[in-house]
Amino acid sequence: MIHLAYQDIRHTLSKFLVTAMGVGMLLGIVLIMIGVYRGMVDDARILLNDIQADLWIVQQDTLGPFAESSRLHQDTQDTLKSLDGIDKAAALTFQNLQLYNRQQQAIRVLAVGYDPAGDFQPVSPERLIQGRALRAQHYEMVVTDKTGFQLGEQIALGRDTYSVVGVTRGTVSSSGDPLIYISLKDAQNVQFSYSNPRIRSDRARGIGGQQTQLVNTVVATLRPGYTPVAVASEIETWKHFTTYTQSEQATILSRNVIERSSKQIGLFTAILVLVSGIIIGLIIYTMTLEKIKEISIMKLIGIPNRLVIKMIVQETLLLGAIAFVFGNFFAHLIYSQFPKRVVLLWNDSLALFSVILAASFLASLVGVYKVMKADPATAIGG
Amino acid sequence: METGGIRVNNLHKTFGQGENAVHVIQGASFEVKPGELAALIAPSGAGKSTLLMMIGCVLDPSSGEIWLGDTQVYQNRWLEKDTRTLRREKIGFIFQAHYLIPFLNVLDNVRLLPLANQEPLPQVEARARELLGYLGLEEKLHAMPSDLSGGQNQRVAIARALATRPQIILADEPTAALDIERAHSVVQLLRQIAKEQRVAIIMVTHDERLLSYCDKILKIVAGKVDTLPPPETTETFI
Known part of the structure; x- marks a missing residue:
């Protein structure tokens, strides 16, 4: 036919x-x-997957750093380490910042603060395409290639200047902002330190010294034989924290943040x-x-x-x-x-x-x- | 004994009902035998197309009888369930314009209908080539209709109408789109086909100069059909 x-x-x-x-x-x-x-x-899940924690411990009655403001004392990580079932624990900070490139164009980023000598290394080796992860406790920065910053470039942030020591690819926050990584101490300075005029003003008002030993979350991994739900329940009995498992944190991200x-x-x-x-x-x-x-x-x-x-x-x-x-x-x-x-x-x-x-x-x-x-x-x- | 041709008895067609009824065809009776070329003539609006559509099994008559060869196909109702199959197997159509399928080449236009009839491909192929050769188009088998002249396209349309070996060919003003020279040529060809292929052809025409080629004239007068002999010379019939 x-x-x-x-x-x-x-x-x-x-x-x-x-x-x-x-x-x-x-x-x-x-x-x-x-x-x-x-x-x-x-x-939304990149950071979560790169950190690979079993538990996320956050400020009580909050949804954690990706959805709400959450502040904990940094020494919470040490307290947690002493808890039965906890293998590793580390404090982290997350903060949205605006950096400026050489052309003075603003680049919005999410800064992850972590202890370079700590138990958790959020910079995934698979994503690191140039340089290395952080080693020093101050003035080093790892950036995402989408920021446009080059290895070795000097970047002004707060009162200090940072050197780019590593470049990653494909690391962004749940809102799509490129990630940068700085040490926990630097992050605390950027996030919690006041400017000199503000400090003088606080002193004049009788307000005490500033508290910078704060973090946004503490992440932890478990020893073999312990389940996240059981350990989370144990932590919450202290009544000071709210604890989420990795999957609960993923759910918060997908339901509350990007839904x-x-x-x-x-x-x-x-x-x-x-x-x-x-x-x-x-x-x-x-x-x-x-x-x-x-x-x-x-x-x-x-x-x-x-x-x-x-x-x-x-x-x-x-x-x-x-x-x-x-x-x-x-x-x-x-x-x-x-x-x-x-x-x-x-x-x-x-x-x-x-x-x-x-x-x-x-x-x-x-x-x-x-x-x-x-x-x-x-x-x-x- | 030769079979084929068409016979119509007391055919009626009325549009509308009651006071609004229009009786277009009122008891038409005529016969066209195999090998005959008949001209169907009438002024505009007298019912030529209506009659053509009824005997072409496209339009339902109101009453009457239609015979295609020895087979009665209509007696106050269609006696065959599928009038489309009837058209495909027993009737060939030629239109004012050639109305070839523009995306099929000459050979495929002629092969389409018999292939739709489930006829074997080798026979269809042979018949199509024979017809196109008979009509002088053997060099144009793979040409598209858009590449042919009006006269050539009309000859392809004639080949298509003949491809299924129909008992009757209905030609609706086949020369309307042609100049007088080509019109004479096409009507001569239709006459030749009627004689050689032993098929009955009814041709609607407004051109009285072509009537002398016909074997009989079917003239619609007041809804009836008068069967007249062809003129020996050109004279006014319409």
């Missing part, structure tokens, strides 16, 4: 391809949006998929209308409906398939240009492909309806 869809597409190949490319670009945007969502979820943003992007993505389906439907409708005279002739001379319908459905599905391939190509071509991380997964692509195939099939029903309604009598009488 003559393959009507193939012959029709071959006859108007360039028009068909341009249409498929247009739809493909739309699908590419959908893929990017899904990638932004995935990137957001992944970004609204991810829902917004998810909704936007769903609308885009819907719009794509409608556009494919309109294109098929127009493509069918353009052929309605030929379809009337085919029906008049006796060509069975199934052959004409097969042609419409095949063309629609092929349009969807080519658009999908082009959309993937387009998305992979441009995704690295986006300022926030975009994670393109084949699983998402395949899921979108299924959705687009279904949308294309539904869209072809519009064309099929036109075929069924086409009146063969219109071919007679001019």
Whole structure:
């Protein structure tokens, strides 16, 4: 049998391809949006996964440093180390800062403060692409490549100047800000030290000396044979802290911190998929209308409906398939240009492909309806 | 004994009901035998297209009888369930414009209908090539309709109409889009086809200069069909 869809597409190949490319670009945007969502979820867990703690101990009745302000005394880490079941413990600080590059452009970052000689090393060796992690207790900094700072560069922060000793790749906070790493002491100075005029003002008001031995959280790992839930319960009996397991902290990040943003992007993505389906439907409708005279002739001379319908459905599905391939190509071509991380997964692509195939099939029903309604009598009488 | 052709008895078609009823065809009866070329003539609006659509099994008559060859296909209702199959197997159509499928080449346009009829490919191929050779298009088998002249396209349309060996060909003003020279050539060809292929052809035309090629004239007068002999010379029939 003559393959009507193939012959029709071959006859108007360039028009068909341009249409498929247009739809493909739309699908590419959908893929990017899904990638932004995935990137957001992944970004939220980078720090969590790099730190690899069993327990997160935070200020009582708070959700911890990623969701709320949390302050603990630094010596909490020593107290925890003496607790049965705790293997390692370390104090950490997290603080949003604004740095300036050589062109005096502001760069917003999240500074992670940790003890370079402590039990936890948040700088993942896999992510370190240049230099080394922190060694000294002062004035060293590890930066993410997205900040644009180079190895050895001097950066002004607070009252001091820091040297970049290491560069990481792919380390960002849950809000997408690049991470920098500084020592715990430096971080405490930046976060908790007041300026000299403020200190003088406090003294004049009779307010005592400043307290800088504070941290935002203490993380801990457990000895073999101890479960996080049991040890967390033990810590909470002191009534001074709230303790989260690693999975609870992950849940806080995904539910409390990025939930609204991810829902917004998810909704936007769903609308885009819907719009794509409608556009494919309109294109098929127009493509069918353009052929309605030929379809009337085919029906008049006796060509069975199934052959004409097969042609419409095949063309629609092929349009969807080519658009999908082009959309993937387009998305992979441009995704690295986006300022926030975009994670393109084949699983998402395949899921979108299924959705687009279904949308294309539904869209072809519009064309099929036109075929069924086409009146063969219109071919007679001019 | 030769079978084929078309016979119509007391065919009626009424549009609307009651006071608004319009009786377009009122008891049309005629016969066109295999090998005959008949011209269907009438002023505009007299019911040519309506009659053509009814005998082409596209439009339901109100009453009457239609026979295609020895088979009665209509007696106050269609006697065959699937009129589209009837059209595909027994009737060939030629239109004012060629109405070829623009995305199929000449050969595929002619092969399409018999292949849809599930006829074996080698036979379809041979028949299509034979018809296109017969119509002088053997050099144009793989050309697209857009690459052919109006006359060539109309000949492809004729080949398509003949491809399923129909009992009757209905030609709706096949020369309307052609100049007079090509129009004469096409009607001569239709006459030749009718004789050589033993098929009945009914051709709607407004051009009285072409009537002398026909074997009979079917003239619609007040909803009925008068069967007249062809003119020996050009004279006004319409």
